[in-house]
Amino acid sequence: MHQEQCTTLTVLDNVPFGTVSGESLFFALRIERPEWADWQPGQFVMLRPEGWALDMMWARPFSICRVSKRDLVIFFQVVGRGTKRLAELKTGDKVVVWGPLGTPFAVEDKTPTLLLAGGIGIAPLVAYAQKHPQPWNLHMEFGHRMPLNCYPFESINERITAASHLERGPDDLAHFLDLIETSIKEYAESDGLVLACGPTPFLRAVQAFAAKHGARCQLSLENRMACGVGACLGCVTKTTDKMTAKGVAAGRAQACEHGPVFWADQIVLDED
Amino acid sequence: MNMNVTLPGSTGLQFKNPILTASGTFGYGVEFAPYGDLTSLGGIVVKGLSLEPRAGNPMPRIAETPCGMLNAVGLQNSGVETFITEKLPKLPTDELPVIANIYACDPAEFGELTAVLAAEKGIAAIEVNISCPNVREGGILFGQDATLAARVTEAVKKAAGDKPIIIKLSPNVTDITTIAKAVEGAGADVISCINTLSGMGVDIRTRKPLIANVIGGLSGPAIKPVALRCTHQVCKAVSIPVIGMGGIASAEDVLEFILVGAHAVQVGTSNFLRPDFSFRLVKELEQLMEKMNITDLEEFRGSLKL
Numbered sequence: 199m200h201q202e203q204c205t206t207l208t209v210l211d212n213v214p215f216g217t218v219s220g221e222s223l224f225f226a227l228r229i230e231r232p233e234w235a236d237w238q239p240g241q242f243v244m245l246r247p248e249g250w251a252l253d254m255m256w257a258r259p260f261s262i263c264r265v266s267k268r269d270l271v272i273f274f275q276v277v278g279r280g281t282k283r284l285a286e287l288k289t290g291d292k293v294v295v296w297g298p299l300g301t302p303f304a305v306e307d308k309t310p311t312l313l314l315a316g317g318i319g320i321a322p323l324v325a326y327a328q329k330h331p332q333p334w335n336l337h338m339e340f341g342h343r344m345p346l347n348c349y350p351f352e353s354i355n356e357r358i359t360a361a362s363h364l365e366r367g368p369d370d371l372a373h374f375l376d377l378i379e380t381s382i383k384e385y386a387e388s389d390g391l392v393l394a395c396g397p398t399p400f401l402r403a404v405q406a407f408a409a410k411h412g413a414r415c416q417l418s419l420e421n422r423m424a425c426g427v428g429a430c431l432g433c434v435t436k437t438t439d440k441m442t443a444k445g446v447a448a449g450r451a452q453a454c455e456h457g458p459v460f461w462a463d464q465i466v467l468d469e470d
Numbered sequence: 471m472n473m474n475v476t477l478p479g480s481t482g483l484q485f486k487n488p489i490l491t492a493s494g495t496f497g498y499g500v501e502f503a504p505y506g507d508l509t510s511l512g513g514i515v516v517k518g519l520s521l522e523p524r525a526g527n528p529m530p531r532i533a534e535t536p537c538g539m540l541n542a543v544g545l546q547n548s549g550v551e552t553f554i555t556e557k558l559p560k561l562p563t564d565e566l567p568v569i570a571n572i573y574a575c576d577p578a579e580f581g582e583l584t585a586v587l588a589a590e591k592g593i594a595a596i597e598v599n600i601s602c603p604n605v606r607e608g609g610i611l612f613g614q615d616a617t618l619a620a621r622v623t624e625a626v627k628k629a630a631g632d633k634p635i636i637i638k639l640s641p642n643v644t645d646i647t648t649i650a651k652a653v654e655g656a657g658a659d660v661i662s663c664i665n666t667l668s669g670m671g672v673d674i675r676t677r678k679p680l681i682a683n684v685i686g687g688l689s690g691p692a693i694k695p696v697a698l699r700c701t702h703q704v705c706k707a708v709s710i711p712v713i714g715m716g717g718i719a720s721a722e723d724v725l726e727f728i729l730v731g732a733h734a735v736q737v738g739t740s741n742f743l744r745p746d747f748s749f750r751l752v753k754e755l756e757q758l759m760e761k762m763n764i765t766d767l768e769e770f771r772g773s774l775k776l
């Protein structure tokens with residue numbers, strides 16, 4: 199059912215989380231709540247400040263992190279020119295938002311579910327933990343490179359068990375990947391569910407472990423997007439012959455429509 | 471106020487306003503239905519169709535550039551049959567002119583594809599992409615060579631029955647008027663221009679091109695002056711109607727293209743500013759015309775003082 203909307207909303211506040219070498223690179227952007235009928239964790243919005251001139255034409259995609267009676271919160275990291283400008287947003291500024299977009303994570307109330315987050319990939323999983331009807335069935339492993347207080351980790355720890363792993367170098371990464379493989383194997387054996395969001399190399403590792411151990415696993419992709427509504431075909435991912443979604447043709451699926459969440463065995467991740 | 475557009479000649483094409491959406495930027499229309507009333511638009515041009523399904527180019531395919539973007543999507547589509555059975559029935563074709571945009575590898579295939587679409591009642595016209603810079607098998611060549619462009623036009627015209635055909639021109643030529651005159655001579659009913667400008671972008675940190683295809687098509691407000699120049703030249707060179715496009719991002723921009731002689735316009739990259747962009751543009755144009763005391767677009771059209 200189509201419930202998407204495009205509306206201009208007011209920024210309530212834009213709160214920095216932690217600092218990296220004295221600089222604020224992580225923000226919780228709180229905006230007035232759009233009048234959505236419903237939304238699901240894993241879905242995202244396209245967001246473009248009204249004040250942007252034509253020099254940056256595209257909106258930016260962000261996972262829905264929290265929706266309450268009063269507000270919609272997205273959590274973002276400064277990585278380029280767009281997010282740098284988003285960091286300057288102030289209370290009262292107007293942003294154009296369309297959503298909720300895309301295919302959400304699977305929710306299976308009673309199934310033991312492992313959440314694997316890499317860096318800012320934690321954002322949609324915060325929403326997942328918040329909205330899950332039986333959060334005691336969830337556990338998270340969170341790998342990160344920046345200080346823990348840069349991420350909305352505390353809020354997640356209140357509802358589910360979660361462990362964080364700071365990655366300072368290759369040794370830490372190898373250790374983290376070992377731990378993830380062991381967990382994925384355990385969840386596979388108990389027919390659990392594995393959900394992952396993070397940088398592509400991380401997703402590729404998770405995908406490989408899931409295939410090796412036969413785990414039911416979903417990955418959330420962060421492909422470059424222009425339209426967010428399935429029209430421009432700029433965000434596609436290659437699909438395997440296991441892809442079953444309706445409307446997917448020619449071995450390509452739009453990440454904004456058929457994703458961003460895909461079953462790990464239905465897609466081929468791009469290089470780099 | 472009269473925003474109606476009737477294309478002269480035997481085409482019988484009528485739009486309730488001059489604002490259409492450009493191929494490849496508005497999907498099959500249905501993607502934008504949640505954001506506005508499709509029937510409020512002058513018309514829509516759907517994503518390029520080919521005879522067989524095509525996978526398109528490798529990723530990344532798109533990159534944002536100052537006041538525009540590069541794309542090398544490469545005509546990914548699920549084939550004309552799937553379009554006719556799955557997409558077309560979802561569109562309100564009684565109230566909305568739906569224009570099919572087509573691409574093929576040689577004149578015969580262009581003709582075959584046209585024949586399939588010409589049989590569809592819901593198709594208002596066929597726009598022929600002889601100018602796509604993203605397909606290796608010579609897509610651009612048809613648009614860069616007057617003789618080839620004329621041959622494609624003839625093949626399409628022959629197969630089109632009474633459907634009007636629109637030939638879409640490339641700006642990547644030395645003299646766009648030569649191609650315009652050639653396709654007019656070969657029986658084109660309408661010309662649309664421009665397709666994207668050939669361009670590229672690189673990342674000095676990764677030392678890689680911004681899109682995997684290396685070279686792509688530049689679109690958006692960055693190309694508007696080039697698009698306006700081409701539209702102006704083509705309007706002067708031919709007597710068939712012209713649909714202008716390239717970087718349109720406001721109601722003022724729409725009037726600029728009409729001022730140099732275009733009957734209608736298409737909106738492309740600006741649809742990515744927000745999905746309701748084209749719907750809002752129709753209303754903004756109405757307000758601007760009111761403010762400027764333009765009661766009839768036909769009167770304003772081509773009235774550039776030189």
Ligand SMILES: Cc1cc2nc3c(=O)[nH]c(=O)nc-3n(C[C@H](O)[C@H](O)[C@H](O)COP(=O)(O)OP(=O)(O)OC[C@H]3O[C@@H](n4cnc5c(N)ncnc54)[C@H](O)[C@@H]3O)c2cc1C
Nearest residue numbers: 258259260261273274275277278279280281321420421458
């Ligand atoms: C469905 C979806 C949900 C997302 N959710 C979030 C979220 O909740 N929080 C968040 O901070 N980010 C999220 N992202 C990523 C976010 O959209 C990008 O970081 C943002 O668009 C970058 O814009 P920019 O202009 O700052 O970067 P650009 O100037 O466009 O790029 C700067 C650098 O960042 C790299 N980059 C660009 N886009 C991405 C990307 N998608 N992933 C990794 N690197 C990228 C570029 O390659 C380049 O090196 C999400 C992306 C998608 C598709």
Ligand SMILES: Cc1cc2nc3c(=O)[nH]c(=O)nc-3n(C[C@H](O)[C@H](O)[C@H](O)COP(=O)(O)O)c2cc1C
Nearest residue numbers: 492493494518541599664665689690716717738739
């Ligand atoms: C992502 C994208 C895909 C496109 N696909 C097609 C296509 O399939 N066929 C075609 O004739 N033109 C295609 N175009 C070109 C546009 O229809 C239009 O001619 C061009 O973008 C210039 O207009 P604009 O500056 O308003 O975008 C595409 C453009 C973009 C940005």
Ligand code: FES
Nearest residue numbers: 426430431433454
């Ligand atoms: S962002 Fe345009 S199709 Fe996905």
